[in-house]
Amino acid sequence: MTALLELDAVTVRRAGRPVLERLCLTVPAGEIHVLVGPNGAGKSTLVAALLGQIRFEGAIRLRFRRGGGIGLVPQAFAADPTLPITVAEFLALTRQRMPVCFGVTAAARRRVGELLERVGLDGMGGRRLGELSGGELRRVLIANAVDPAPELLLCDEPATGLDPEAVERLDGILLDLRARAGTTAVVVSHDPTQVRRIADRVTRVGSGAIRTGSVDQIMPVDQESTYTAPSPAPGRAGATGGER
Amino acid sequence: MSGLYLWWGDLARGLHLPEAFQYPFVARGIVAILLLAPLLGGLSHLVVARRLAFFSTALGQAALTGLTIGVTIGEPLNAAYASIFGFCLLCGVLMVYVRRQVLLPADTVVGVFMAFTLGLGICLLVAATRQFNIHQIEAVMFGSLLTVTDADLLVLAIVAVLVGAGLFATYNLVLSDCLSPQLARAQGAPTALIEYLFVVVLTMAITASLKVIGALLVEAMVLVPAAAARNLARSTRGYLAWSVVLAVVTGVAGLAVSTLWRVPTGGAVVLALCLCFFLTLPARALRRA
Numbered sequence: 274m275t276a277l278l279e280l281d282a283v284t285v286r287r288a289g290r291p292v293l294e295r296l297c298l299t300v301p302a303g304e305i306h307v308l309v310g311p312n313g314a315g316k317s318t319l320v321a322a323l324l325g326q327i328r329f330e331g332a333i334r335l336r337f338r339r340g341g342g343i344g345l346v347p348q349a350f351a352a353d354p355t356l357p358i359t360v361a362e363f364l365a366l367t368r369q370r371m372p373v374c375f376g377v378t379a380a381a382r383r384r385v386g387e388l389l390e391r392v393g394l395d396g397m398g399g400r401r402l403g404e405l406s407g408g409e410l411r412r413v414l415i416a417n418a419v420d421p422a423p424e425l426l427l428c429d430e431p432a433t434g435l436d437p438e439a440v441e442r443l444d445g446i447l448l449d450l451r452a453r454a455g456t457t458a459v460v461v462s463h464d465p466t467q468v469r470r471i472a473d474r475v476t477r478v479g480s481g482a483i484r485t486g487s488v489d490q491i492m493p494v495d496q497e498s499t500y501t502a503p504s505p506a507p508g509r510a511g512a513t514g515g516e517r
Numbered sequence: 518m519s520g521l522y523l524w525w526g527d528l529a530r531g532l533h534l535p536e537a538f539q540y541p542f543v544a545r546g547i548v549a550i551l552l553l554a555p556l557l558g559g560l561s562h563l564v565v566a567r568r569l570a571f572f573s574t575a576l577g578q579a580a581l582t583g584l585t586i587g588v589t590i591g592e593p594l595n596a597a598y599a600s601i602f603g604f605c606l607l608c609g610v611l612m613v614y615v616r617r618q619v620l621l622p623a624d625t626v627v628g629v630f631m632a633f634t635l636g637l638g639i640c641l642l643v644a645a646t647r648q649f650n651i652h653q654i655e656a657v658m659f660g661s662l663l664t665v666t667d668a669d670l671l672v673l674a675i676v677a678v679l680v681g682a683g684l685f686a687t688y689n690l691v692l693s694d695c696l697s698p699q700l701a702r703a704q705g706a707p708t709a710l711i712e713y714l715f716v717v718v719l720t721m722a723i724t725a726s727l728k729v730i731g732a733l734l735v736e737a738m739v740l741v742p743a744a745a746a747r748n749l750a751r752s753t754r755g756y757l758a759w760s761v762v763l764a765v766v767t768g769v770a771g772l773a774v775s776t777l778w779r780v781p782t783g784g785a786v787v788l789a790l791c792l793c794f795f796l797t798l799p800a801r802a803l804r805r806a
Binding site for chain 2: 324325326343344345347350351352353355356357358359362363366367369370372373374375376401414417427
């Protein structure tokens with residue numbers, strides 16, 4: 274299968290120290306690829322590099338087949354919680370041409386309604402974004418990222434703050450996207466159950482060593498307890514360093 | 518415009534308004550407020566959403582320095598638009614550029630530029646006062662209806678149309694970038710371009726509004742309407758609507774107070790706006806309770 278994503282000797286440095294060193298990785302189109310590893314191993318840094326948001330050495334090649342389109346579920350969403358914007362307005366920002374300050378169009382409202390239903394937040398379009406719980410906000414971000422079906426979906430710890438039922442729903446959405454639209458996904462996860470449910474292949478990042486293989490190769494069942502639990506208060510995604 | 522002024526004079530007499538309201542400069546002031554209040558009020562909700570309150574204060578201060586540069590190099594005191602716009606734009610673009618390049622908090626970078634423009638402005642003010650009476654310069658610093666001309670209204674109208682059209686076309690991108698630059702970039706938005714364009718738009722609006730409410734008070738006009746609107750709004754639609762309504766209502770009220778009691782228009786408008794902010798604070802507290 275053709276590779277959608279290729280990393281060739283990618284090195285990212287922070288304050289002169291390499292966070293990722295000569296990382297090589299190939300992700301075929303339509304694969305759900307999960308990144309695992311301890312905190313600080315460079316998983317979120319890799320996502321930021323994929324988005325071109327930090328400086329790196331080496332090459333990252335994206336081979337979109339149908340015009341591109343990246344969906345992102347960020348690790349943290351640092352928007353001002355006191356900003357008066359509703360969930361429907363937020364989701365309509367990229368789904369209508371008319372400025373949302375003049376209202377949400379009927380077409381965008383329908384689409385937003387369907388999206389919210391898909392992530393289990395039916396009827397919450399009128400709620401203010403700042404009033405949502407961490408898990409609810411995460412589900413809104415997931416809804417935002419998966420429509421229209423992106424060619425590459427980047428999810429940075431998407432299960433953080435979600436209850437098990439919501440994680441299962443998220444996994445269903447990822448699998449459905451792959452089956453329906455051929456979406457390739459790179460998912461950062463600390464949740465072994467989620468990894469086993471969705472991953473085609475897994476890359477373990479950390480301690481300078483990078484290993485890629487099947488779930489059983491990278492995460493033998495007897496070693497799963499060594500993974501850290503999802504952090505309840507995620508930090509800001511993406512290291513500093515300027516744009517590509 | 519003379520027909521409008523005659524009509525206004527007749528209307529003011531018919532409504533038995535005090536004599537001061539019958540003069541053409543009051544009609545010019547009302548037109549100016551009706552153009553300026555929606556422009557700055559509308560912009561203010563994005564200024565606050567983008568956390569550019571301190572940045573816009575620095576731009577207002579840069580306008581003052583731009584004015585002193587203009588009069589020093591020979592621009593007319595009442596129409597130093599080129600120097601004010603040029604210097605504000607230069608400062609605004611440099612502030613954004615430096616903030617994007619160096620790993621310093623935004624308020625630190627803005628603070629440094631603010632100190633620089635203030636220092637430069639004070640030095641140049643000495644040179645400017647050799648050519649003009651300090652009271653003439655004060656009129657531009659604090660705004661005065663007496664100095665507003667039809668040409669100023671035309672500039673204000675053109676800027677209002679350009680800014681309105683520009684924001685209408687890019688509003689969703691600008692707001693996406695406010696909420697999360699990372700998400701906006703992932704969705705293909707040119708976030709750096711948006712940031713620079715917003716600075717251009719803000720500079721245009723500030724420069725065009727100077728004659729009416731003054732260099733020092735224009736910064737309040739791009740901040741306080743949105744601050745008060747936040748106390749009342751629950752959605753982006755409400756946020757914009759309240760920002761504009763409060764700016765227009767307090768603008769007209771400030772103009773009336775300024776005409777009746779002969780206080781600077783800018784000061785009266787900003788005091789009315791701040792009063793609105795404090796009066797609407799309980800609404801915010803009630804919503805949170």
